[in-house]
Amino acid sequence: MITFAGVTKRYPDGTVAVDRLDLQIPTGQITVLVGPSGCGKTTTLRMINRMVDPTEGTVAIDGRDVRDIDPPTLRRGIGYVIQQAGLFPHRTIVDNIATVPFLLGHDKRKARERARELMDRVGLDRSLADRYPAQLSGGQQQRVGVARALAADPPIMLMDEPFSAVDPIVRAGLQEEFLRLQAELEKTIVFVTHDIDEAVRLGHRIAVFAVGGTLAQYATPDELLSEPADDFVRDFLGGSRGIRRLRFFQELDAEEAGAGTDEATVAADR
Amino acid sequence: MSPLTAVLASEAEPLIRWDWIERNLGDDIAEALREHLILSFTPVLLGLVVALPLGIACARWRRVYPAVLAATSVLYAVPAIALFVVLVAFTGLTYSTVIIPLAAYTLSVLVPSVVDGLHSVPAHVRQAAVAMGFGPLRRLVRVELPLAIPVVMAGLRVATVSNISLVSVGSLIGIGGLGELFTTGLKRDFPTPIVVGIVAIIALALVSDMLLLLIQRLLTPWERAGSGGRKARRAQEKTLVTAGGER
Numbered sequence: 001m002i003t004f005a006g007v008t009k010r011y012p013d014g015t016v017a018v019d020r021l022d023l024q025i026p027t028g029q030i031t032v033l034v035g036p037s038g039c040g041k042t043t044t045l046r047m048i049n050r051m052v053d054p055t056e057g058t059v060a061i062d063g064r065d066v067r068d069i070d071p072p073t074l075r076r077g078i079g080y081v082i083q084q085a086g087l088f089p090h091r092t093i094v095d096n097i098a099t100v101p102f103l104l105g106h107d108k109r110k111a112r113e114r115a116r117e118l119m120d121r122v123g124l125d126r127s128l129a130d131r132y133p134a135q136l137s138g139g140q141q142q143r144v145g146v147a148r149a150l151a152a153d154p155p156i157m158l159m160d161e162p163f164s165a166v167d168p169i170v171r172a173g174l175q176e177e178f179l180r181l182q183a184e185l186e187k188t189i190v191f192v193t194h195d196i197d198e199a200v201r202l203g204h205r206i207a208v209f210a211v212g213g214t215l216a217q218y219a220t221p222d223e224l225l226s227e228p229a230d231d232f233v234r235d236f237l238g239g240s241r242g243i244r245r246l247r248f249f250q251e252l253d254a255e256e257a258g259a260g261t262d263e264a265t266v267a268a269d270r
Numbered sequence: 271m272s273p274l275t276a277v278l279a280s281e282a283e284p285l286i287r288w289d290w291i292e293r294n295l296g297d298d299i300a301e302a303l304r305e306h307l308i309l310s311f312t313p314v315l316l317g318l319v320v321a322l323p324l325g326i327a328c329a330r331w332r333r334v335y336p337a338v339l340a341a342t343s344v345l346y347a348v349p350a351i352a353l354f355v356v357l358v359a360f361t362g363l364t365y366s367t368v369i370i371p372l373a374a375y376t377l378s379v380l381v382p383s384v385v386d387g388l389h390s391v392p393a394h395v396r397q398a399a400v401a402m403g404f405g406p407l408r409r410l411v412r413v414e415l416p417l418a419i420p421v422v423m424a425g426l427r428v429a430t431v432s433n434i435s436l437v438s439v440g441s442l443i444g445i446g447g448l449g450e451l452f453t454t455g456l457k458r459d460f461p462t463p464i465v466v467g468i469v470a471i472i473a474l475a476l477v478s479d480m481l482l483l484l485i486q487r488l489l490t491p492w493e494r495a496g497s498g499g500r501k502a503r504r505a506q507e508k509t510l511v512t513a514g515g516e517r
Contacts, residue, residue, distance in 0.1 A: 051400060076403035086398030090416045090492045099402050132495035148402075158401075 001027050002048060002156070002188065007057035009043050009213070017043040018213040021057070026205065027155075028186040034199040035209030035216075036236070041192045043213070045158050048190060049078045061156070076100050079149030079157035079187070083165050085141040087133040093119070093144055094129040100152040111151075118147040123177055139170040146178070150185075159191045163198070175201060196237060200225070208233050287462045294463075299451070303470060306447025309440060310433040310474075312369050317376030317429060324377070325384025326410065338381060346378040350439045358443065368440040375436070376429040383425025387418025420493060423486040427479055434475045438467070448474075 002025040009018040018040040025031045033041040046052040047059050050071045059066050066074060087096050094115045095102075101111035119126055122143040133141055142162060149157055163171045163178075179202065182189065193199055199206050200221045208224070210216040210232050217229040228234040291299070328335040353371035361367045391414050399413045438449025446453070451467035454460070487494070 049401060051397075072403040072405045074403075075401055080398070080401035082394055082398060082401070084392075084394045086394040086401075088395060088398070088413060090413075090490070103403055103408075132492040134492065135495050 001025065001062055002190070003058075003060045003063075004044070004047075005058050005060070007044075007047065007054045007059060009040070009047065009052060010055045016213055018047070018054070021213070021215055023207060023215065023218065025188065025190055027062075027188045029204040030182060030189045030191055030202055032191045032193060032199040032203035032206045033209060034193055034196055034206055034236075036211055037194060039209035039211050040213030041194075041209050042160055044209075045160055045190055045192050048156070048158060049075045049080065051075075072103075076103055076152060077154050077156070079152075079154045081142075081145045081149045081157070081159045081162040083161045085133070085138075085145035085165075087141055087144055087148070089133055092130050092132060093124075093136070096133065096144055097147045097151050099148055100154075104152060115147070115151060118150055121150075121181070122147045138166045139174065142166060142174060146181075154187070156188045156190070159189060161193055162191075164193065164195065171198075178202070208236060283459075283461065285461050286465055290460075290462045291466060299466065299470070302448045302450050302467075303474070305445070306434070306437055306449075306471070306474065309365060309368050309372070309437045309445070309447050310430065310478075312365075313372035313433055314376055314426065314430050316369070316373040317380050318426065320373070321377055321380035321384050325381050326388065328381065329385045329388040335385060342374075342378040342381055345374045350375075350436065351442055354440070354443050363444060365445060367443065368437065368445050372433050372436055376433065379425050379429045379432070380422075383422050384418065387421035387425075388414055390421055391417045416490075419490050420486065423482060423489070427482045430478050430482060431475045434471060434478060438471065 002023075004021045004023040004025075007018060007021040007023075008016065010016050021040075021044065023044075033044055035041050043052055047054050048061070048066065050066055050069075053067065088099070091099075094112050097115035097118055098108075098111040101114065102108065116126055116129055119129060124140060124143050124147065128136065128140065133144065136144065142165070145162065149159075163174050166174065175198065191199075191202060203221060205218065205220055206224055207218045208216045216236075217224060217233045219227075219229075224233070225237065228237055324338060328338050348371075350371055353374075354367055357367045357370060361370070395413065395417070396409070399409045404413065437447045438452060440446035441449035441453045444450075448467045448470050451463035451470075455462070455464035455467070
């Protein structure tokens with residue numbers, strides 16, 4: 001369980017990125033932080049591994065204040081995946097994946113062997129192991145990013161818009177595999193996105209943030225869609241409802257077209 | 271017409287006398303070449319030793335950078351001969367008198383190349399390193415410096431080639447490597463040593479540049495892997511070459 005209690009992040013210039021946040025993130029589930037840009041969702045994520053420290057309030061993992069843990073040690077125990085994958089261009093794929101085990105001083109040969117196993121797990125061909133990141137496609141790089149975050153088997157994974165830099169078809173594939181992987185691993189995942197469809201698709205729980213760093217609603221996807229807490233949440237969901245409606249109409253059109261041919265067939269039979 | 275051009279133009283004295291080259295190759299020319307190598311490479315190494323910590327500091331504390339840049343540029347603007355004359359009072363007629371000013375000159379190319387090299391590390395890569403749990407020192411040594419190599423090496427190549435040509439100025443105080451051949455030729459109105467000196471210096475510059483390029487390739491195998499990286503590196507080299515080509 002990750003607990004935010006009265007957390008505020010104020011920058012020296014006076015900007016408030018996160019405003020008095022209370023949030024409980026359950027163990028073993030996917031919690032999605034969603035909202036427009038500038039709503040403090042990434043700042044919230046980064047307060048978990050101390051890439052940002054709160055101005056007020058506490059962030060605790062299983063009851064332990066993260067401020068009591070030295071940042072590098074804390075971070076080695078938390079997987080992190082970012083948008084452009086952030087792979088190290090000068091290291092081979094297998095060494096990128098084994099980054100954290102290397103930092104922890106694990107045996108190099110074993111760490112590389114485990115990295116190769118992880119490649120299978122995230123759907124990467126082992127023949128890519130000795131290539132450099134620049135030789136991989138965007139989708140492949142993102143898989144390496146996920147494998148790297150998993151390498152030291154951390155109980156918590158932070159994912160900051162991990163699938164938004166790839167095209168929609170690749171994204172759908174990555175999301176599907178991510179859900180399959182999570183069903184096996186049951187990590188505590190905190191997932192940041194600005195895409196409400198992705199949030200609804202992946203999240204067990206969704207935290208909707210509003211501009212100014214306040215939490216607008218924290219609920220399961222069902223609750224969120226059936227009972228939006230206020231106009232802001234309704235508007236934010238609105239975009240995605242529109243798209244669904246469009247799809248619905250397209251399906252209707254297709255059915256009508258199908259019905260038309262049936263009539264034609266019937267007419268021909270006569 | 272000056273005496274030298276008269277000699278160069280005259281029928282009696284050929285531009286190159288092969289017998290002179292043959293007689294002096296083993297002794298004078300080889301010795302001049304050895305001296306030239308020491309006088310051009312030592313300052314680059316010294317310069318790198320100073321530029322690395324200085325550049326790292328400038329990349330970290332950006333407010334320091336303009337001051338350091340101004341200082342190295344002023345140093346670069348001081349004529350070599352003036353520095354030699356000042357230094358002779360302290361170090362006498364030794365290699366140090368030539369090496370110290372040349373090392374100082376390299377800073378105006380090497381410090382910016384270290385800073386630019388560190389700034390060329392993509393922000394998301396640096397952030398990923400922080401998030402993985404690299405401490406500041408490990409991040410610098412294992413991630414940032416290796417990724418800065420292409421830009422730093424481009425600076426090293428400019429500094430080296432520029433130094434190889436600058437060393438000859440040392441012949442004004444009698445320590446000039448292959449530059450000594452110029453003074454010999456001028457004093458005796460004898461063109462052969464001058465031609466030998468020019469050809470040797472150009473050849474040395476070309477060979478050194480190719481060697482450094484080879485070292486760079488060996489140090490950065492990932493650069494050849496991607497297509498995007500190589501283009502970016504070439505662009506950076508171009509800017510550095512134009513910046514360093516002034517002198």
